[in-house]
Amino acid sequence: MNIVVLVKYIPNPEGTPEMGPDHRLKREGVEGALDPGDEHSVEAALQLAGSDGEVTLVTMGPEAAVGALRRGLSMGGHKGVHVLDDSLKGADVLVTARVLAAVVKRQAGFDLVLAGVESTDGYTGTLPMAVAELLDLPNVTFARKVEVADGTLKVERQTEAGYDEVECPLPAVVTVTAGANEPRYPTLKGIMQAKQKPMDTLSVSDLGLSAEDVKATQEVMGLEPVAAKEAGEVIEDPEEAPGRVVEFLTKAKVI
Amino acid sequence: MDRDFGLTEDQREILAAVREFVREKAAPAAPGYEEKHELPRDLFRRLGEMGLAGIPYDERYGGAGQPFLTYLTVLEEVASGFFSLALTLSVHHLSASGLHRFGSDSLKEKYLPRLCSGEWLGAYALSEASSGSDAASLRTRADRSGDGSSYRLTGSKRFITHGGEAEYYLVMARTGGEGPSGISAFVIERGWEGFDFGKLEEKMGWHASPMRELLFEGCQVPAENLVGDEGEGFTIALAGLDSGRLGIAACSTGLAQAAFDAAVAFARERSQFGKPIIEFQGLQFMLADMATQIEAARRLYREVGRLRDAGGDYSQAASMAKLFASDTAMRVTTDAVQVHGGYGYMQEYPVERYMREAKALQIVEGTNQIQRMVIGRRLASS
Numbered sequence: 076m077n078i079v080v081l082v083k084y085i086p087n088p089e090g091t092p093e094m095g096p097d098h099r100l101k102r103e104g105v106e107g108a109l110d111p112g113d114e115h116s117v118e119a120a121l122q123l124a125g126s127d128g129e130v131t132l133v134t135m136g137p138e139a140a141v142g143a144l145r146r147g148l149s150m151g152g153h154k155g156v157h158v159l160d161d162s163l164k165g166a167d168v169l170v171t172a173r174v175l176a177a178v179v180k181r182q183a184g185f186d187l188v189l190a191g192v193e194s195t196d197g198y199t200g201t202l203p204m205a206v207a208e209l210l211d212l213p214n215v216t217f218a219r220k221v222e223v224a225d226g227t228l229k230v231e232r233q234t235e236a237g238y239d240e241v242e243c244p245l246p247a248v249v250t251v252t253a254g255a256n257e258p259r260y261p262t263l264k265g266i267m268q269a270k271q272k273p274m275d276t277l278s279v280s281d282l283g284l285s286a287e288d289v290k291a292t293q294e295v296m297g298l299e300p301v302a303a304k305e306a307g308e309v310i311e312d313p314e315e316a317p318g319r320v321v322e323f324l325t326k327a328k329v330i
Numbered sequence: 331m332d333r334d335f336g337l338t339e340d341q342r343e344i345l346a347a348v349r350e351f352v353r354e355k356a357a358p359a360a361p362g363y364e365e366k367h368e369l370p371r372d373l374f375r376r377l378g379e380m381g382l383a384g385i386p387y388d389e390r391y392g393g394a395g396q397p398f399l400t401y402l403t404v405l406e407e408v409a410s411g412f413f414s415l416a417l418t419l420s421v422h423h424l425s426a427s428g429l430h431r432f433g434s435d436s437l438k439e440k441y442l443p444r445l446c447s448g449e450w451l452g453a454y455a456l457s458e459a460s461s462g463s464d465a466a467s468l469r470t471r472a473d474r475s476g477d478g479s480s481y482r483l484t485g486s487k488r489f490i491t492h493g494g495e496a497e498y499y500l501v502m503a504r505t506g507g508e509g510p511s512g513i514s515a516f517v518i519e520r521g522w523e524g525f526d527f528g529k530l531e532e533k534m535g536w537h538a539s540p541m542r543e544l545l546f547e548g549c550q551v552p553a554e555n556l557v558g559d560e561g562e563g564f565t566i567a568l569a570g571l572d573s574g575r576l577g578i579a580a581c582s583t584g585l586a587q588a589a590f591d592a593a594v595a596f597a598r599e600r601s602q603f604g605k606p607i608i609e610f611q612g613l614q615f616m617l618a619d620m621a622t623q624i625e626a627a628r629r630l631y632r633e634v635g636r637l638r639d640a641g642g643d644y645s646q647a648a649s650m651a652k653l654f655a656s657d658t659a660m661r662v663t664t665d666a667v668q669v670h671g672g673y674g675y676m677q678e679y680p681v682e683r684y685m686r687e688a689k690a691l692q693i694v695e696g697t698n699q700i701q702r703m704v705i706g707r708r709l710a711s712s
């Protein structure tokens with residue numbers, strides 16, 4: 076099985092992100108890592124690919140984003156594709172999806188595209204669907220388990236109440252949740268070998284995309300801090316508590 | 331300050347992966363294992379899966395074929411998050427190194443792949459109840475059978491880390507007359523008839539590093555399991571200790587770093603006389619000394635690691651690194667308790683454990699008096 080995994084390099088997930096004057100996350104000159112969410116899709120891909128499959132990691136981002144590919148390769152991925160182009164600075168979801176879809180199209184004979192549910196820095200959670208749409212492929216989201224049997228994809232799709240069992244033909248685009256697996260740590264050998272693995276660096280024109288294709292149509296006008304959560308209400312009297320809780324839940328239309 | 335200055339890109343990347351594993355998996359599990367007095371066998375196995383149980387050994391035998399320095403830096407990193415786990419790795423390494431350097435091909439092919447993968451755990455058995463620093467006076471006997479096909483081991487080994495837990499034991503026993511030249515080294519497996527263990531030793535610290543006595547009562551060991559030649563055992567034991575001492579130096583540095591980090595964090599948070607105690611010069615000077623000593627210990631063990639990798643004679647320098655780093659660990663952990671005041675004496679904070687752990691580092695793999703003796707003898711003889 077040939078699997079393409081869309082991965083993102085994000086500013087240090089444990090640090091405090093810095094915003095630039097353009098109201099966008101500062102991505103250059105800051106320490107970063109493979110998005111922890113993407114580690115789960117890489118892990119899922121490695122498990123599905125088994126010993127005879129191939130896992131291709133694809134990223135779009137500044138120079139440093141190659142770190143995301145390196146990490147995935149040291150976990151066991153087979154090759155990496157890095158789309159690096161100054162004109163992509165400030166790309167919005169649609170532009171990113173166009174670029175990634177164009178890369179996926181170039182991967183001859185791919186069976187499956189995996190991605191995280193949402194990035195840990197942007198949180199839009201819309202990119203994989205846009206890629207699926209552009210590729211005209213079926214899209215299954217929130218997979219907590221992915222299997223392929225007889226050429227059919229079987230997914231347990233996480234829902235609020237439990238999970239749905241979903242089947243779909245290949246190729247497809249699937250988003251993988253953090254509950255799907257425990258990502259492996261890179262091995263010493265993997266780290267050493269990652270440097271020898273094939274890595275393609277492509278520009279927008281290499282992908283056959285025009286300046287118009289990569290022009291962001293979304294503009295960030297300003298930034299507002301999220302309103303602080305109001306302190307909760309503490310009910311101390313055990314007599315009064317059950318009634319008040321029921322009242323609260325009824326009001327919130329939970330019960 | 332770049333703690334990893336001078337390391338290659340490969341070494342930095344390996345350390346980054348280890349750091350992540352230690353932060354996410356090892357460090358959070360440490361207090362639990364220490365409390366239960368249980369060997370972190372599953373974590374050791376995971377280190378093996380990451381390719382870290384045989385870093386400097388030949389790829390032919392399942393090792394990673396990487397510099398010894400890489401192994402040392404990994405040890406330091408693990409020690410800073412879960413000291414006993416680093417110790418496990420270090421003793422495992424000590425037990426395999428004699429075989430790797432002196433063993434026959436067939437013996438290496440039989441045991442090293444299992445040790446390098448972390449599937450098997452190793453132990454190193456030199457000390458006895460009546461022979462510690464004077465290890466060459468050991469009394470465990472290994473008598474060759476009439477047809478020369480096997481040896482019969484009788485006697486006991488005291489203070490053996492991983493005793494009862496390990497599958498593989500490198501055991502030094504006497505095949506000849508008195509003194510170092512009468513000693514030979516053997517590979518012995520757990521489960522062999524006539525090989526048993528004493529009760530779990532109760533120690534001051536290193537609780538997640540179980541220790542038992544080894545008891546040999548006519549244990550039959552095939553002659554193939556002799557490592558090197560008869561009479562070469564003491565040389566093998568000491569060669570292992572040269573590398574082992576560097577390992578102890580790296581573990582000491584990691585432990586000292588953990589204590590120091592805890593002390594700085596506490597000193598920033600704790601306020602007295604209306605300000606954080608870290609603002610008092612008396613405390614700052616203490617922390618400054620701690621930081622300086624740790625950095626010196628790190629530079630020393632790493633430089634000696636490089637000397638070893640370059641094929642130089644590093645025996646005396648390894649003693650210096652072990653001596654300096656373990657004394658540093660003792661001083662730094664003691665001062666870390668001091669920085670914490672009364673809280674430092676409480677089990678609620680980790681520094682009292684660090685202090686107990688540091689003490690044994692001045693004793694194992696040659697007490698620090700013995701290290702000074704090794705260094706001093708060279709001075710006298712040259």
Ligand SMILES: Cc1cc2nc3c(=O)[nH]c(=O)nc-3n(C[C@H](O)[C@H](O)[C@H](O)COP(=O)(O)OP(=O)(O)OC[C@H]3O[C@@H](n4cnc5c(N)ncnc54)[C@H](O)[C@@H]3O)c2cc1C
Nearest residue numbers: 454455456457461462463489490491690694695696697699
């Ligand atoms: C936690 C722990 C784990 C251990 N794990 C192992 C293991 O896995 N395998 C193993 O084989 N051993 C192990 N040991 C044993 C350890 O190597 C010995 O304890 C150590 O070598 C000291 O020997 P001893 O305890 O017999 O002390 P002794 O040799 O009796 O020393 C007592 C004191 O006398 C001093 N002394 C002795 N000779 C001299 C001298 N010539 N000049 C100056 N001072 C001297 C010593 O420095 C020490 O202060 C372990 C010990 C501990 C505490």
